[in-house]
Structures are given as C-alpha cells and as structure tokens.
Amino acid sequence: xxxxxxxxxxxxxxxxxxxxxxxxxxxxxxxxxxxxxxxxxxxxxxxxxxxxxxxxxxxxxxxxxxxxxxxxxxxxxxxxxxxxxxxxxxxxxxxxxxxxxxxxxxxxxxxx
Amino acid sequence: xxxxxxxxxxxxxxxxxxxxxxxxxxxxxxxxxxxxxxxxxxxxxxxxxxxxxxxxxxxxxxxxxxxxxxxxxxxxxxxxxxxxxxxxxxxxxxxxxxxxxxxxxxx
Numbered sequence: 655x656x657x658x659x660x661x662x663x664x665x666x667x668x669x670x671x672x673x674x675x676x677x678x679x680x681x682x683x684x685x686x687x688x689x690x691x692x693x694x695x696x697x698x699x700x701x702x703x704x705x706x707x708x709x710x711x712x713x714x715x716x717x718x719x720x721x722x723x724x725x726x727x728x729x730x731x732x733x734x735x736x737x738x739x740x741x742x743x744x745x746x747x748x749x750x751x752x753x754x755x756x757x758x759x760x761x762x763x764x765x766x
Numbered sequence: 767x768x769x770x771x772x773x774x775x776x777x778x779x780x781x782x783x784x785x786x787x788x789x790x791x792x793x794x795x796x797x798x799x800x801x802x803x804x805x806x807x808x809x810x811x812x813x814x815x816x817x818x819x820x821x822x823x824x825x826x827x828x829x830x831x832x833x834x835x836x837x838x839x840x841x842x843x844x845x846x847x848x849x850x851x852x853x854x855x856x857x858x859x860x861x862x863x864x865x866x867x868x869x870x871x872x873x
Contacts, residue, residue, distance in 0.1 A: 698865075701863065701864065753812065757809065
C-alpha cells in the first residue's frame with residue numbers, strides 16, 4: 655500500500671533534541687520531494703521544511719538553524735532532526751509527499 | 767512571506783446547501799493554490815490543487831475557482847460527511863503558507 659508512517663515523537667525537555675522518521679512504502683520514494691508540516695494542539699497547519707528529490711532543502715524561519723530535514727533513499731525514509739527545542743515546537747508533525755499524500759502524524763511535546 | 771487570508775473562520779449550513787470558502791493571497795500566486803479537508807483526529811486530505819483541479823477520489827460536489835487574488839472552494843450540495851476544517855495553501859513561493867482554516871458544521 656502507498657503510505658507514509660511517522661515515528662520518533664515523544665515528550666522532551668526544552669533545549670533538548672529529537673529525531674523524527676517517516677517511512678515510505680508503495681512508491682518510488684527517491685523520485686519525490688517531501689515536506690514536514692506541523693499542527694500545534696487546537697491550531698492550524700504550519701509548514702516546516704522541504705527536501706527535494708535531489709536533497710535541496712528549504713526551511714521555515716521559525717525552525718531554521720534548529721531543525722534539519724534529510725532523507726535516505728536506500729531506506730525509503732525521511733527524517734527531521736529537531737534541536738534546541740522550545741515549548742512552541744509542541745505539535746503533531748506530519749510528513750507529506752508533494753503535499754498530496756500525508757502520514758498519520760507523530761506528536762512532539764516539549765515540556766519540563 | 768505570502769499571507770493567505772481565509773474566510774469565514776466558521777460556517778454552519780444545512781444539508782443540501784451550497785457552501786463557499788474563500789482565501790485571498792497577499793501577492794500573486796498564480797494557480798499555485800490547494801485546498802485541504804481535515805476531520806477530527808485525522809491527517810489533512812488534499813481536495814483541490816492548481817486552484818481548480820479535483821484530486822482523484824474527491825466527490826464532484828467539490829470545486830475550486832479563482833478570481834484575481836481570491837480563491838474559492840465550493841461545495842455544491844452539502845452532505846453530512848463534509849463536516850470538517852478546510853484549509854487553503856499557497857505553494858507558489860517558500861515559505862509555503864496556509865490559511866487559518868474554516869470550520870464547517872452542519873446546522
């Protein structure tokens with residue numbers, strides 16, 4: 655089946671790090687650009703980062719210098735490294751293939 | 767950054783009603799506009815892309831249109847399953863920006 659499955663979320667203290675994964679299946683992962691989008695509890699959608707099929711990257715200003723998007727085409731996996739986490743990074747994080755196929759999301763909670 | 771001003775923020779309508787949600791872009795985005803539907807506890811679902819193109823599997827009662835910098839999502843005859851929050855998204859320029867959402871309920 656064509657799907658994206660996120661993992662790696664959890665509760666983390668402010669200033670700490672976390673790495674999210676998005677496992678892709680059912681399609682040629684290497685051919686697609688991929689996005690991370692987040693949604694704070696009870697709030698709207700917020701675009702976070704993009705990586706092209708050739709691994710070019712773009713970030714939202716709010717996460718630039720703190721988050722790193724990467725991909726491993728051999729493992730059909732997308733990553734998001736979250737460093738220097740802040741309480742305002744608390745959200746459900748979704749990976750998406752070209753914005754037309756989304757994963758189920760993974761919750762990240764930043765709290766002491 | 768491009769601002770997407772979405773209205774209304776909430777909407778209550780009756781079954782069978784025609785419903786329209788609008789987003790206005792703060793600068794030219796061409797037709798690089800998508801609409802998403804999100805139901806409680808679920809991931810967003812792409813409904814419309816390229817301002818007017820219906821994604822595969824989306825019911826034909828949904829349609830998208832453009833008039834200048836105003837983009838609209840219309841449901842021609844509201845059904846109970848259409849209860850959701852709807853978001854527009856511009857993907858012309860980075861950072862990509864979403865509208866603030868419209869909560870659609872059945873009266």
